[in-house]
Amino acid sequence: MYFEQHSMTFFEKLPRLSYGLILLVLITGLIGVMALYSAAGGDFEPWAFRHGLRFAIGFAGMLVVAMIDIRWWLWLSYPIYLLSVLLLAAVEVKGHIGMGAQRWIDLGFMRLQPSEFVKIGVVMALARFFHGASPAEVKNPLFLLRPAVLVLLPAALVMMQPDLGTAVALVLAAGSIFFLAGVSYWVFAAVIAAAVAAMPVLWHFLRDYQKNRILVFLNPESDPLGAGYHIMQSKIALGSGGIGGKGFLQGTQSHLNFLPEKQTDFIFTLLAEEWGLTGAAILFLIFLLMIFYGFLIAHTSNNQYGRLVASGIAVNFALYVFINIAMVTGLIPVVGVPLPMISNGGSAMLAVLFGFGLILSVGVYRDVKLARKL
DSSP states (O other): OTTOSOOOOHHHHGGGSOHHHHHHHHHHHHHHHHHHHHHTTSOSTTTHHHHHHHHHHHHHHHHHHHHSOHHHHHHHHHHHHHHHHHHHHHHHHHOEEETTEEEEEEOSSOEEOHHHHHHHHHHHHHHHHHHTOOHHHHTOGGGGHHHHHHHHHHHHHHHTTTOHHHHHHHHHHHHHHHHHHTOOHHHHHHHHHHHHHHHHHHHHHSOHHHHHHHHHHHOGGGSTTTTTHHHHHHHHHHHHHTTTOSOTTOOHHHHTTOSTTTTTTTHHHHHHHHHHHHHHHHHHHHHHHHHHHHHHHHHHOSSHHHHHHHHHHHHHHHHHHHHHHHHHTTSSOOOOOOOTTTSSOHHHHHHHHHHHHHHHHHHHTTTOOOOSOO
């Protein structure tokens, strides 16, 4: 049974929390408020105040999630996955269209983006599935068909929105769970080879603007006032910040509105322009420490479910960070992935904070042992 072992009291849980991770999350959220205050030209409206409020709610929720017994999260993994997939399907029926994409559900008080939450749902479902699998089953290719469906179904729904960046991040995070669960290397080699072989076919299914983004990535100067404008202005802002930056509220590219989407996708560029390479490196170090904490907590867990959940969420967070920074520096095409807890947007922030709550819960209940077959 799930709860035959002793359940800890509230005061027994408190010293088992990872306060270093909690502090880093708090610092990152405050940096986000400061960055959005600057993006608005020194005003808490329209982004910074709402961002701070969402962060406060999400931070409190993270602590609540951390205190909930990991065995409850094991039991809820499939229902949470199912709910997130149903919300994705609902986007196709009654989704809100913004900036040419249909990715949100309008709840009145906020616009919910289910694709952000399905990343966590997929990690939880795969962790639950592989927790109950034996090493021999994991090595069986036919056994992997079921978890593959758990990944491909939401990935296909996300692609329909269309949201290529989120779909790729979802598949990569899921792939990390397969790897950590012990799936054979040759399976990954076969999947990668099949993906490469299918690229000419997949190219024809991409939207025109997605193809254009890839072509402009290869040659940004080909359309400097059109599709290449974003990345060229981003590179100018990054370079103009130098080592020490221009100073808080002193960024010219952002405050003269040369830098597009400065409050969302390109907020790292705004920070780098104002605080320079030094400030950007410090923020990147904070992100690396948060990822390190995730893997460290996963390593200390005595049960497979906790190890896979914490590792998968850490990988998911790392993908947010690396894809966004690689995008704004021109290392990959622009794909519309936010910088976690910094970019304006409630869904991504709440999903990330829920994920960190799960990591903290894994740490609190690291000594709990769960039977493979439940």
